[in-house]
Structures are given as structure tokens and as C-alpha cells.
Amino acid sequence: MINLDIDVAVIGAGPAGLAAAISARENGSKDVLVIDRNSWLGGILPQCIHDGFGVEELGTSLTGPEYSEMYIENAQKLGIDFLAKTMVLELKKNLEIIAINNKGLYKINAKSIVLAMGCREKTRWNVMIPGDRPSGIYTAGVAQGFINLYNIMVGKNVVILGSGDVGLIVARRLKFEGANVLGVVEILPYAGGLPRNVVQCLDDYDIPLYLNHTVTYIKGRERLESVTISQVDENKNPVSGTDKEIKCDTLLLSLGLIPENELSKQIDIELDGLTGGPVVNQSFETTVSGIFACGNCLQVYDTVDILSIGAKHAGKYAAKYASGKNMISNCFVNVIAGKEVRYVIPQMISKPGKILFNLRVENPKNSAVLYIFSGDYEVFKKKLPWAYPSNMIEIEVNITEDIIKSDNDLEVTIDDR
Amino acid sequence: MKNFHVAIVGAGVIGSSIAWELSKNDLDVVVFEKGSDVCSGTSKANSGVVHSGINSPVSSLKARFCVEGNKMIKPLSDSLGFSLKMIGKFVIAKNEYEAKIINNIKKIGQENGVPDLEIVDENEIKTKEPNISCYQALWVPTAGIISPYEFTIAFAENAAINNVNFLLNTNVKDLKKKDNNFEIKTNRGVFQSNILVNAAGLNCREIVSYLEEPDFNIYPCRGEYLVLDKEYSDLLTSMIYPVPPKELGVLGVHITPTIEGNILLGPSAEYINDSEDKRSTKKMMKTLLKEANEIIPIFPKKAVISAYSGIRCKLASPNEGGWADYRIEESKKTPGLINLLGIESPGLTAAPAIAKEVLRMISKSLKMRPKLNFETRNIRNINISEMSSKKKSDLIKKENRWGRIVCRCENITEAEIHKALNNPLKAQTLSAVKYRCRAGMGRCQGGFCTQHIVRIMEEDFNININEMNLKSANSKLFYGRTREKKND
Ligand SMILES: Cc1cc2nc3c(=O)[nH]c(=O)nc-3n(C[C@H](O)[C@H](O)[C@H](O)COP(=O)(O)OP(=O)(O)OC[C@H]3O[C@@H](n4cnc5c(N)ncnc54)[C@H](O)[C@@H]3O)c2cc1C
Ligand SMILES: Cc1cc2nc3c(=O)[nH]c(=O)nc-3n(C[C@H](O)[C@H](O)[C@H](O)COP(=O)(O)OP(=O)(O)OC[C@H]3O[C@@H](n4cnc5c(N)ncnc54)[C@H](O)[C@@H]3O)c2cc1C
Numbered sequence: 001m002i003n004l005d006i007d008v009a010v011i012g013a014g015p016a017g018l019a020a021a022i023s024a025r026e027n028g029s030k031d032v033l034v035i036d037r038n039s040w041l042g043g044i045l046p047q048c049i050h051d052g053f054g055v056e057e058l059g060t061s062l063t064g065p066e067y068s069e070m071y072i073e074n075a076q077k078l079g080i081d082f083l084a085k086t087m088v089l090e091l092k093k094n095l096e097i098i099a100i101n102n103k104g105l106y107k108i109n110a111k112s113i114v115l116a117m118g119c120r121e122k123t124r125w126n127v128m129i130p131g132d133r134p135s136g137i138y139t140a141g142v143a144q145g146f147i148n149l150y151n152i153m154v155g156k157n158v159v160i161l162g163s164g165d166v167g168l169i170v171a172r173r174l175k176f177e178g179a180n181v182l183g184v185v186e187i188l189p190y191a192g193g194l195p196r197n198v199v200q201c202l203d204d205y206d207i208p209l210y211l212n213h214t215v216t217y218i219k220g221r222e223r224l225e226s227v228t229i230s231q232v233d234e235n236k237n238p239v240s241g242t243d244k245e246i247k248c249d250t251l252l253l254s255l256g257l258i259p260e261n262e263l264s265k266q267i268d269i270e271l272d273g274l275t276g277g278p279v280v281n282q283s284f285e286t287t288v289s290g291i292f293a294c295g296n297c298l299q300v301y302d303t304v305d306i307l308s309i310g311a312k313h314a315g316k317y318a319a320k321y322a323s324g325k326n327m328i329s330n331c332f333v334n335v336i337a338g339k340e341v342r343y344v345i346p347q348m349i350s351k352p353g354k355i356l357f358n359l360r361v362e363n364p365k366n367s368a369v370l371y372i373f374s375g376d377y378e379v380f381k382k383k384l385p386w387a388y389p390s391n392m393i394e395i396e397v398n399i400t401e402d403i404i405k406s407d408n409d410l411e412v413t414i415d416d417r
Numbered sequence: 418m419k420n421f422h423v424a425i426v427g428a429g430v431i432g433s434s435i436a437w438e439l440s441k442n443d444l445d446v447v448v449f450e451k452g453s454d455v456c457s458g459t460s461k462a463n464s465g466v467v468h469s470g471i472n473s474p475v476s477s478l479k480a481r482f483c484v485e486g487n488k489m490i491k492p493l494s495d496s497l498g499f500s501l502k503m504i505g506k507f508v509i510a511k512n513e514y515e516a517k518i519i520n521n522i523k524k525i526g527q528e529n530g531v532p533d534l535e536i537v538d539e540n541e542i543k544t545k546e547p548n549i550s551c552y553q554a555l556w557v558p559t560a561g562i563i564s565p566y567e568f569t570i571a572f573a574e575n576a577a578i579n580n581v582n583f584l585l586n587t588n589v590k591d592l593k594k595k596d597n598n599f600e601i602k603t604n605r606g607v608f609q610s611n612i613l614v615n616a617a618g619l620n621c622r623e624i625v626s627y628l629e630e631p632d633f634n635i636y637p638c639r640g641e642y643l644v645l646d647k648e649y650s651d652l653l654t655s656m657i658y659p660v661p662p663k664e665l666g667v668l669g670v671h672i673t674p675t676i677e678g679n680i681l682l683g684p685s686a687e688y689i690n691d692s693e694d695k696r697s698t699k700k701m702m703k704t705l706l707k708e709a710n711e712i713i714p715i716f717p718k719k720a721v722i723s724a725y726s727g728i729r730c731k732l733a734s735p736n737e738g739g740w741a742d743y744r745i746e747e748s749k750k751t752p753g754l755i756n757l758l759g760i761e762s763p764g765l766t767a768a769p770a771i772a773k774e775v776l777r778m779i780s781k782s783l784k785m786r787p788k789l790n791f792e793t794r795n796i797r798n799i800n801i802s803e804m805s806s807k808k809k810s811d812l813i814k815k816e817n818r819w820g821r822i823v824c825r826c827e828n829i830t831e832a833e834i835h836k837a838l839n840n841p842l843k844a845q846t847l848s849a850v851k852y853r854c855r856a857g858m859g860r861c862q863g864g865f866c867t868q869h870i871v872r873i874m875e876e877d878f879n880i881n882i883n884e885m886n887l888k889s890a891n892s893k894l895f896y897g898r899t900r901e902k903k904n905d
Contacts, residue, residue, distance in 0.1 A: 001810055085821060087825070087828075089822075100801070100809065101820045102817035102821050103820065105806055105809050105810045120865070121864055123864070124862075125721050125723050125862070126719075126721075130697050130698050131696055132695070133725065135886065135888070135892040135893060142868065145868055149868075152895050153895060153899050154894075154896065156896050221693065221695075223892055249896075262825075
């Protein structure tokens with residue numbers, strides 16, 4: 001067993017882990033270690049060779065590899081240590097990490113830990129698509145990895161299920177490599193991804209988008225031969241008589257992401273059923289003291305920019321905790337996702353001050369008002385010109401000592417204007 | 418042309434266990450399998466249950482071989498290394514009427530020689546299975562679970578290291594009896610043998626028909642399953658079976674823990690025309706979840722990580738009630754042709770006993786001489802998550818591939834992938850890897866490990882990416898490279 005003693009241990013070297021590590025170092029932690037199971041650093045970014053990263057954060061548009069390279073260089077300059085090809089097997093409440101690589105088994109004692117494990121993709125069975133079980137069915141991220149990291153072509157005639165950003169970007173990428181993209185199928189009445197990606201990835205290449213449709217059958221005993229798509233009603237049930245068979249050899253699934261929290265579950269870190277990630281307070285600290293969470297394992301972010309900003313906060317607080325400057329407070333207020341709100345982060349607040357809230361709405365709205373109430377007291381109100389589930393809303397709200405000490409939960413709601 | 422003593426058609430659990438029995442003797446044996454690995458038919462798609470013998474009529478072959486096979490499984494597990502857990506099963510009665518039925522099942526079981534059967538009341542069940550609601554149950558302690566592919570692979574690989582020839586991707590297309598030998602036509606040439614064992618599962622009628630007019634029909638009956646995430650493994654610790662439905666000759670939808678810690682739900686029962694139609698249907702997925710809910714009221718809705726179906730090889734039509742006994746016999750019209758017909762459930766359990774019976778049948782016409790250098794290889798895969806820290810460290814020191822995790826859900830290392838790809842049968846598809854070490858079988862269903870396995874196949878085993886298949890020879894994974902690989 002190889003023993004290591006460090007200040008801040010970061011699990012995951014994606015943009016979240018990198019940003020958190022850099023911020024922990026900048027906030028005074030000497031020994032910062034980032035552990036990742038991949039052979040490369042940067043998490044999912046090295047396979048995202050399109051541009052659009054950093055627009056909000058840096059004011060310029062970078063490709064995924066460029067963006068992550070920038071963080072990696074910075075981290076290396078700051079003397080942050082990395083263990084790549086290293087899988088964290090176990091997390092313990094006393095801030096001990098058991099990891100493995102081809103040099104051996106590691107026992108890492110940290111003063112604080114940042115979780116930045118990213119997320120995994122939903123599969124066919126998360127949505128239970130009936131039919132045969134041929135080859136030629138990939139999740140969009142896996143397909144993107146094969147094309148961009150390994151130069152391997154996954155198919156020629158492709159249907160994509162799900163119009164999240166990953167699906168849209170992969171649609172365009174396949175087109176560039178000479179594949180026929182026969183359509184993107186989306187069960188909702190609107191595209192799941194960012195509006196700019198719908199234009200730049202589908203419209204510009206005449207790729208049809210089938211809204212209110214889903215794949216209802218998969219055919220092919222060896223390689224995929226066809227999929228059947230059907231229109232759905234308002235309850236997302238297929239409408240009979242609307243079936244259409246599309247001959248294809250490949251089906252890519254872009255069905256959404258699930259925050260990766262296998263490790264969090266090991267030590268009973270409380271998870272939020274709505275975000276899929278840990279419940280955190282304003283310092284991104286989970287319900288296990290000294291363990292912080294950020295990036296896509298906390299919630300699925302729209303863009304890396306916002307994710308990095310959040311991760312930097314997590315890194316800063318982890319550094320503080322490691323140096324013993326953490327403020328333990330037993331008094332806290334719960335933050336509740338109320339009417340028309342899918343989720344809110346943080347889920348609890350234990351310290352007054354200007355607090356950053358991230359939230360998503362349940363349904364698309366053309367104009368709306370966002371409220372935060374503590375009992376009958378209106379803490380915050382903001383008019384929104386529009387609100388889409390696919391766009392995370394960020395607001396900064398001043399939370400006073402009184403609000404935290406009161407018996408009321410903080411409730412975030414959305415009203416039509 | 419080489420003449421084999423025995424040729425076996427089909428490398429399911431039946432063909433493989435027969436091959437292993439034969440490999441203990443000095444014989445030239447060949448096995449033809451049209452799939453790209455052994456266990457690519459019904460033997461991989463079932464409940465994986467070691468049955469006790471309570472469900473077959475007294476003095477049937479099914480009862481006899483099931484009870485015999487059940488007794489053989491523990492010693493086989495110890496020597497060949499497949500995992501076995503004797504977790505026991507409850508057949509639950511929801512009311513007084515069904516209680517009478519389970520009493521009857523108990524009686525039949527006892528007559529079949531099944532030990533330690535016991536009727537228990539609701540309270541007793543609750544102490545063991547708090548999530549189950551029922552009135553009474555029959556407790557069957559001699560029922561267990563195995564992984565059906567590990568079981569089949571254990572026989573096949575042990576037969577292979579004892580010189581049985583397994584010809585994968587080899588389809589038997591025609592048969593002739595010439596003088597005293599069989600001439601076997603395949604897509605990979607013509608072969609010859611003294612004895613022909615028909616262990617072709619659902620295709621058993623076709624094999625017979627090449628030689629004579631079959632006196633039976635096969636009625637395929639599909640059973641669909643759902644696999645649940647390991648997260649829900651503590652829902653139950655033993656198997657839960659309903660009282661068998663009256664029609665169809667099946668056991669009904671049950672809930673079974675799997676050897677790997679998942680939970681299995683199924684199978685449905687539906688007669689179909691095409692014995693290769695292994696689809697999963699929306700209707701049955703719904704039905705299965707509904708029936709599970711009746712047994713376990715708190716059954717989780719969103720827990721499915723995979724689905725599959727297996728086809729029962731029935732000799733009786735639904736009109737005839739769906740039940741018929743096994744036919745294990747030498748053809749009267751074609752001496753030397755040994756037929757295994759209608760080997761449906763409990764075929765997995767019965768396989769080792771059936772194999773012994775077939776050996777007895779063959780020894781009537783062929784002289785058996787025990788092989789002097791017969792070898793037994795324990796195929797057990799020990800995963801790093803089952804090892805002590807010291808064991809892990811030591812293994813990594815010896816071979817550093819043990820330190821590189823390839824499948825994140827099941828914690829499978831590069832060493833295990835290598836071992837799987839180096840199998841003595843030379844099966845090298847993605848599924849062959851999956852069934853030997855579980856990489857890709859977890860909740861992400863290959864999302865993380867596929868790329869690593871592909872890299873290992875390409876770099877360490879020189880398999881061209883255009884020749885990589887998921888399972889069968891036409892289930893290709895890729896369509897070439899977007900640009901040539903640079904050597905850096
Ligand atoms: C196809 C696609 C297109 C995108 N396009 C854009 C875009 O145009 N603009 C934009 O701003 N954003 C985009 N994104 C989003 C962005 O890439 C992600 O939000 C971001 O990568 C998430 O960062 P992360 O660090 O949380 O997770 P990841 O990048 O997934 O990193 C997590 C890391 O943790 C490691 N890890 C997990 N568990 C363990 C363990 N037990 N032990 C060791 N290591 C572990 C993983 O190996 C991984 O490297 C896109 C994403 C995808 C998939
Ligand atoms: C839904 C279901 C649940 C079951 N549950 C259980 C259980 O819990 N416990 C239990 O004990 N039993 C169970 N069984 C029964 C058990 O699975 C079968 O009895 C057993 O797998 C049959 O094995 P086999 O070798 O005869 O058939 P198969 O596994 O189908 O093998 C036949 C092989 O022959 C090959 N083949 C066919 N034609 C040719 C050809 N022309 N040339 C070359 N190769 C050919 C096929 O590819 C196939 O691999 C279940 C069965 C089903 C369907």
C-alpha cells in the first residue's frame with residue numbers, strides 16, 4: 001500500500017476537478033492532488049473538439065481540448081500533482097481515499113476532498129426501448145469518443161434519439177465524416193439542447209428534427225437494420241398510426257446524463273433526487289463534513305464556463321476547510337424547489353451573505369417571475385424575459401442571518417407574468 | 418478427411434457438458450457451433466436457477482435429471498470454478514386456494530426425492546424476506562443460482578483444454594449417413610464422425626430432418642426478462658416464485674437474485690413462430706413490472722439496466738398444455754444419431770446428469786478409455802473487489818494490468834480482459850469478453866469500458882477494428898477509420 005498525506009484531494013480531472021484544484025492551490029493549499037481514471041487529463045473535454053467553450057468565462061470561444069489544455073497548463077505551473085490512470089475505489093468518511101493504478105494500491109489521507117467525477121450517459125434501458133438487441137447502438141458520448149479520440153467510425157446511416165447538446169454536436173460531427181444523419185428524434189415539443197446548437201448543428205446541415213417523436217422499436221438481429229419512430233401525445237405516449245420505419249445501421253442515444261455518484265453513495269452522502277447529485281450548502285460542502293462537490297457530478301451543467309466558476313468556489317472552500325478555517329454551523333435553512341422549479345442548488349444555507357443560486361424551470365416560459373420566499377416574506381423577485389428547462393438560471397441573493405435563523409424553509413418558485 | 422469419434426452439433430450447456438464428459442476419455446471429439454462463441458443460444462438467456470426438482474411430474478426424465486443434476490452441481494462448482502449460491506426459493510401462495518397447490522407441489526417434490534421441503538407461514542417469510550407479501554409459502558432450500566454462461570463456458574473451456582475441437586462460426590448445413598459414418602456439411606468444410614450428437618437446442622428438428630423424417634414438432638415459446646440495477650439487490654435474498662400458471666407448462670414470472678448481485682425479473686411466456694425472434698416487447702416489459710409489483714409492493718419503477726429474452730424449446734403446443742418430457746434417445750432409423758429433444762427448463766440444472774447419460778449411451782458403441790493426462794482448470798475469476806488489500810498490491814506487483822480498471826461499474830481490470838480474450842476457445846467478440854469477465858454488464862452498459870476493450874483488442878490482440886463484432890459474425894461494431902492511425 002502506498003501512503004500519501006495531502007491537503008486537498010480532487011477526484012476527477014475534468015474541467016470541474018481542474019478548476020477546483022487550481023482554486024484550492026490559489027487559496028493556500030500546498031499539496032493538491034487530482035486523481036483520474038483516464039490516461040488523459042481534461043475529462044470529457046478532449047473529445048469535444050468543437051468550439052464554444054469559454055465564451056461566458058473568457059469572452060472567447062475555444063475548443064474543448066484548448067479549454068482543458070489551458071487549465072491543465074495552469075495547474076501544472078501551480079505545482080498541482082496528478083495521478084492519471086488511477087481509479088478511486090473507495091471513499092471514507094474520515095477523508096481517506098483508496099485508489100488503484102498499475103503501480104499499486106494507494107491510501108490517501110486528505111484534509112478535504114472535492115468530488116468532481118462528472119456523469120455518465122443514460123442508456124437504452126433507462127427509457128426501455130423495445131425490440132432486438134443488435135450492434136450499432138451507442139450512446140452519443142461514446143460515439144463521439146470513438147470518432148474524435150480514436151478515429152473510428154461508428155456507422156454510416158445514423159438516427160439520433162434525443163436532442164440534448166451532445167446529440168446535436170455529434171450529429172454535425174458525423175455529417176463532417178461523411179455519414180448520413182437521417183434525423184434527430186426528440187420526445188418533447190422543443191429541442192433539449194441550446195438554441196445555438198440547433199441552428200449550427202441541424203438547420204445548417206438540413207438534418208431533420210422530429211419533435212414530439214420517439215423511437216418505439218429497434219430492429220436487427222445482428223447489426224441494426226432500422227428503427228421505428230412514432231409521434232407522441234401530450235403524455236408522451238406513442239400515437240397509433242404514426243409509426244414510420246427508418247432504415248439505418250446506427251442509433252445514437254443522447255438521452256441525458258446521470259451524475260456519477262457511486263463513491264458518494266458508499267459513505268451515505270445525501271443525494272438530491274432532483275439533481276441526481278449531492279445535497280450541498282452555499283460552500284458546495286456535502287452532508288459529509290470536509291467533502292465538497294462540483295461539476296457534473298453535482299448537477300448537469302449547460303456549459304463548462306458556469307461549471308468552472310462553481311468548481312472554483314468548491315475548491316476555495318475545500319482549501320479553507322483543509323486549513324482548519326471552516327465555519328461549522330448547526331443552524332441552517334433548507335432551500336426548496338417550489339412551483340414550476342425543477343431543482344435548486346444549494347439545497348441548504350448555513351451562513352449569511354451573497355449566495356449564488358443555480359436552478360432550472362420545469363417547463364418553457366416566454367415570460368415569468370422568479371420568487372424566493374421565506375414563509376410570507378419575499379426575499380427575492382426577478383422578472384425573466386424567458387425561461388427554458390435547458391438553460392440553467394443563476395442568481396445571486398443576499399441571505400440574512402434572520403432568514404437562516406427563522407423556522408421557515410426558503411422556497412423558490414416561478415410564476416407566469 | 419479426418420474422422421472424429423463423436424461430433425456434437427451445438428455448444429449450449431447441453432453440447433458443452435457432453436463435450437466435457439467425453440473429453441475425460443481418449444476420443445476425438447468435435448463441436449460445431451454456429452455462433453461466434455459457445456453459449457450463444459438459450460443457455461445464455463434464462464433464469465440461471467439451479468432447480469430442485471419440485472416442478473416436474475414424478476418419474477419423468479425432467480424430474481430425474483433435475484434431481485441428479487442438482488446434486489452434481491456443488492462438486493462441479495468446486496472443481497470447475499463457476500460460482501454457485503444455494504440461496505433457496507419460496508413458492509408463494511397468495512390465498513388458501515394457492516396454499517393447497519403449494520402443498521401439492523411439496524408432495525410431488527418429496528416423491529421426486531427433493532429434501533427438506535417445508536411449508537412456512539407469512540411471519541416466517543417476513544423474517545427472511547420483509548418485502549414480500551403473501552399468505553403461505555413452500556421453502557425449497559436446495560434451489561440455487563449460477564451464472565448460466567459461466568457454467569456453460571466452464572464445461573466448454575475445460576473440454577477444449579482436454580483437446581475437444583470447438584469450431585465456432587460453423588453452421589451445420591446438411592448431414593448424410595455414409596456406410597457407418599456421418600458426413601457433416603458446414604460452411605467451413607465437410608467433416609466425418611462415427612457418432613453424431615444433436616444438441617442444437619431450438620434447431621434440433623432441423624438437424625434430425627437432414628437424416629430422417631422427424632416425428633415431432635418444436636413450439637418456440639419466448640420468455641422476456643428485465644435486469645435490475647445492483648442498487649436494489651437488497652430487495653430480496655432468496656428466489657420468489659408464484660404458483661405456476663395452469664396453462665402453458667411454465668413456472669410463471671419470478672424474481673431472482675443473480676449471482677452477480679443484480680435482480681432478475683421474468684420470464685414471460687408467449688408462443689411465437691420464429692425461434693430466433695428474441696425481441697423485448699413493450700407489452701411484456703409492462704406485464705413483468707406489474708407482476709413484480711404484486712409480489713413486492715415496493716418494487717422500484719426505474720431500476721432496469723438491461724433486458725433480454727430466451728426461447729423455450731417446447732415439444733408440446735399450447736393446445737396440448739405446453740408440457741412434454743425430454744427425449745434423450747438414439748434414433749431407431751439412424752443408428753449413431755443421439756438426439757436431445759425438447760431440452761427446456763430445467764435443462765441447465767439437468768445438463769451434467771444428461772451428459773453422463775449420453776456418455777453411457779455412447780459407450781455402448783464406442784470403447785471408452787480414460788484420458789491419462791486429463792486436466793481440470795478452475796475458471797473462477799476473482800475480481801479485485803473481493804480481494805484483500807495485500808492481495809491486490811501483490812498481484813499488481815506481479816502483473817501491473819491488475820492495477821488498471823477498465824470497467825468502472827464492475828471494477829474489471831485490464832488483466833481480466835486479457836484473460837478473457839485469451840480463452841482456449843478463441844472467442845474474441847465483445848460479448849465473449851463480457852460473458853467471461855462481466856465488463857460492460859453494469860449500469861452504464863459499456864459506456865466507459867467499450868473503448869478500452871476495443872483498444873486492447875486492437876493493440877494487444879491485433880484484431881482489425883473492421884473485424885470486431887458484438888456477438889455473431891455479422892454484428893460488426895465499426896465502419897472503418899476516419900483517418901489512418903499515426904504511429905506516435
Ligand atoms: C458531447 C458534449 C458536448 C459538449 N459541448 C459543450 C460546449 O459546447 N460548451 C460547453 O461549455 N460545454 C459543453 N459540454 C459540457 C462539458 O463538457 C461538461 O459539462 C464538462 O466536461 C463536465 O465537467 P466535469 O469535470 O464535471 O466532468 P468530466 O469532464 O466528465 O470529468 C470527470 C472526470 O472524473 C473522472 N472520474 C470519475 N470517477 C472517478 C473515479 N472513481 N476515480 C477516478 N476518476 C474518476 C472521469 O474519468 C473524468 O475524467 C459538452 C459535453 C459533451 C459530452
Ligand atoms: C426463459 C427460459 C428460462 C429458463 N430458466 C432455466 C432455469 O432457471 N434453470 C434451468 O435449469 N433451466 C432453465 N431453462 C432451460 C435451459 O436454459 C435450457 O434447457 C438449456 O439452456 C438448453 O440448452 P441447449 O444446449 O439444449 O440449447 P442452446 O443453448 O440453445 O444450444 C444450442 C446451440 O446449438 C447451436 N446450433 C443450432 N443449430 C446449429 C447448427 N445447424 N449448426 C451449428 N450450431 C447450431 C446454437 O447456436 C446454440 O448455441 C430456461 C429456458 C428458458 C427459455
